[in-house]
Amino acid sequence: MNLLVAFDALLRERNVSRAAEHLGLTQSAMSHALRRLRQFYEDPLFVRIGDSMKPTPFAEEMASSVLEIMSAVQRNLMAQSNFNPLTSTRVFSLCMTDMGELVFLPRLIEELQQVAPNCRLRTSQLPAENILNALERGEIDLAIGSHYIQESSLFQQELFRHSFSSIVSRCFEQDQMDVETFLSMKHISVVLSDKSTRYDQFIEDLGLRRDIYLTTPHFITIPMILEKNPGLIATVPTELGKTFERYSAVKVINTPVPSPALHLRQYWHPRYHHESGNIWLRQLMKQVFDRFMS
Known part of the structure; x- marks a missing residue:
């Protein structure tokens, strides 16, 4: 054994x-x-x-x-084996985007150091089509994401709802933007893998045509690109835009078209639904996000 x-x-x-x-x-x-x-x-x-x-x-x-x-x-x-966060040295593995690492990971680390001081974290980014197998094999404990994870066999729980905002260079003079100006600019759009839809796909779903200049799998490079290219614009989850703005990287403006809510969820495999450490981690994630939202 x-x-x-x-x-x-x-x-x-x-x-x-x-x-x-x-x-x-x-x-x-x-x-x-x-x-x-x-x-x-x-x-x-x-x-x-x-x-x-x-x-x-x-x-x-x-x-x-x-x-x-x-x-x-x-x-x-091992159903009766209880996970003890105060004594455990477990390494928890999370699959999340660079947006998740930038916006939410600092809060999770802060909480984890207080309640499980000897545990560690490992993060990774996987193509959406590989997430199910990674969860099943135990290579990752939880996947944190939005619509790009579409596996009906996984358990899931909503953690947070995003709205969308647009971000532009700080030298962009206007604080508001009309639809005509919005569509006339060159856009940066995030696609996390070849088989995923765009994070800002709702714009096309409204029947609007725009000039997508750059498609990238990374959120974190967008501020540096906008800084050098004030004619570009990106539409991203609002919390990410606010995080960029706190570092004086970009200016956040309202997206001048109706945008839906983006549901952020945590996903786990049925194999680990009753595993005590995974249960504890899921509960911690929910608590951290509930405080974030309040």
């Missing part, structure tokens, strides 16, 4: 050091477990490619069975 736990951690982390950290083991202990697994199954199981350990075809065949066993263990044998 201990070897299957090690195998499961290697499947998730694809790295011996990170798998050891996840299980609270030394790197040498994890390497020893991998050697025993290789001897038992007479297969390399994981092959180093660059900085990652890629599973062999035999390991990939084993993966679904091991994940099923580990899920049953978590569900049936």
Whole structure:
């Protein structure tokens, strides 16, 4: 059973050091477990490619069975194991956009350091189509996002509702903008992956045509682009615009077209619905966002 736990951690982390950290083991202990697994199954199981350990075809065949066993263990044998945030050294992994990191991550870190001082965070950005598998494999604990996550099999909870605002260079002279001016400018639009819709897709949905000069997967570069290019404009979630404005990076103006609310949610896999650490993290996220909204 201990070897299957090690195998499961290697499947998730694809790295011996990170798998050891996840299980609270030394790197040498994890390497020893991998050697025993290789001897038992007479297969390399994981092959180093660059900085990652890629599973062999035999390991990939084993993966679904091991994940099923580990899920049953978590569900049936460890159901009574309570997560203690004051003593835990767990590394929580979150999938979020650079917008989430900029606007909400500082508040989460502040809260986490107070209530779980020995826990750590790891963030990542994944294409929307990869999020389900990453949650199922335990590579991430929660995914934080909006409409770009569309998986009916995942549990979800609303955390926050965004409105939209537009941002322009600080040298832009007007504080308000009419629709004609808005549509005459060159636009920056964020698309998080090839298969996602634009964050500001509602503009086209209104039947309006605009000149999209730049499509980018990143929010955080927009202020630097606007600073050097005052003829450009971007429409982003209002809280992000306010964050940029606090750093004197841009000017926030009202978007002169009707904009819908953007629902920010946290998503998790059914495998971890009853896992005590995941439950605690979800509750913490909700508390942090509830205070943010108040």
